[in-house]
Amino acid sequence: MAVDKKIVVLVGGVGGAKLALGLSHIVPPENLTLIVNTGDDFKHLGLKICPDLDTVMYTLAGVVNPEFGWGLQDDSTTTLNTLEKHYHFEPWFRLGDKDMATHLLRTSMLNEGYTLTEVVSFLSQQIGVKPKMLPMTDSDVPTLVETETMGILGFQEYFVKHRWQPVIRSIHYKGHENAIISESVKCALESADILIIAPSNPWLSIAPILSLPHMRDLITSRNIPRVMVTPVIGGAAVKGPTAKIMSELGLDVTAESVAHYYGDVITGFVNDTQNVELALGGIKTIQFDTLMNDLDDKIRLAQSILDWIGGWGV
């Protein structure tokens, strides 16, 4: 059974968190490790904000806002409203009052000298997440977006402030060449039996992870199933800017483009039943319904993927 194997998932925000949640329902927690993108991280009002880590953590803890897919459910914005009312500070980044607890505690622990890896371990355990969650690195690797009309934007400026509307010329993972892969991430990848790349945005969520020094080598050196799940369904992304970015970068908005982008990182490809069937040289492919609307969908997809990989003879 594939669930007895050590499974490592590369994951970004909302879309990827859904598959991670599905996996967490069928894989024993000690066999599941999530390596989470930190390229979106930034400082806001002095707080260290880690959008993807929080989305994954809240999702797996069962406290995520079900409408948005991020943030905490039933949250309020009293602090933000007060910043606006009393200090005329116009917030462009939504910070809920409940969510604030996470940012405050994380920032405070980081300032005390804990690594992000240690902080994420503490917070995720406290909030009740059982699988291991690891930030992709403890180094700062902020994603920068070069736009046609607004110059270079920090990721959250691009994504939240300007609602991913500026046309992208290129994407940079600033400082990636000097970033250090933590021992925890290295160890997880070296002992993994299966690697899954969640259906997250390849350029904004997965590429920052792959941009880390030696990361591609570390992954491709492992003779294990390395399977991606398509983030593109029927020529579009389920949510967010994946399709828009692909077309701005001059790529066909197809699952095939994404598969080519990952190149030798992957050995297996979970395509969606709505996409055209693909034959990729040397890469195993299969088609599932990859749309995950409810918890059953998530568990079903996770189970299908593991069953499929289990059939490879792992």
Add this chain to the structure above:
Amino acid sequence: MAVDKKIVVLVGGVGGAKLALGLSHIVPPENLTLIVNTGDDFKHLGLKICPDLDTVMYTLAGVVNPEFGWGLQDDSTTTLNTLEKHYHFEPWFRLGDKDMATHLLRTSMLNEGYTLTEVVSFLSQQIGVKPKMLPMTDSDVPTLVETETMGILGFQEYFVKHRWQPVIRSIHYKGHENAIISESVKCALESADILIIAPSNPWLSIAPILSLPHMRDLITSRNIPRVMVTPVIGGAAVKGPTAKIMSELGLDVTAESVAHYYGDVITGFVNDTQNVELALGGIKTIQFDTLMNDLDDKIRLAQSILDWIGGWGV
């Protein structure tokens, strides 16, 4: 009229803020400067908290919690509750969600390199305080309390966590000997026509201000009315630990003790009508009803004090 004079007030928290509010109703804002104790300031969850500055600011902006005399009215504690619920972090210091806006913005501005004086100026103007508010210094001068049974406590630990119950042996203003009086404070004192010491706790609120290098000389060198208002009424403090501390420090709990403690810093003494009449060599004294329950009381006392000083022939 004394209200045409430049009035500087040394002030701490709740009690002092009441008189400051009264003064702000009758003195044109350009003639009123409040020098506020920062000895209570501390860091909590990475946030810079300035209890006395906030109490004075919220009081003068008309947004203070009327029940407590500190904090913002109609505040909630969603962030604190979430820290407890999700992260099992037990908060001993109450941080309201509205109040959080102040701490976040202040901490963020300080981290960006603004001085506390600049931050206080910005925040107080934004929230609608008209008189000038100045922190006593931009240096860190944390008040430490040496207790009989618990060793040395930070001020907020003593005051909030242990509800000022430990018996005090001595009080220290850590780092005061190296603190620097800001140009703004120096300038305000040098150009003052009247100095008023608010009915704040002498040892916890006013002494930290007087402990700053050259502060006593700066004050006593000014040949102006320098008037204190008794924080002791009928052998007790209106609120807080003043009387308890006086008795622990071996002092009589009387207005006279406080007058002696201030020594040559003061030239005038506003006693309460409930206290015994005093004759203090070289110090003008008068008795007023100094209890300030409502806004009328605050304005009436402020007016009485200024009328009295006006009669000195300033």
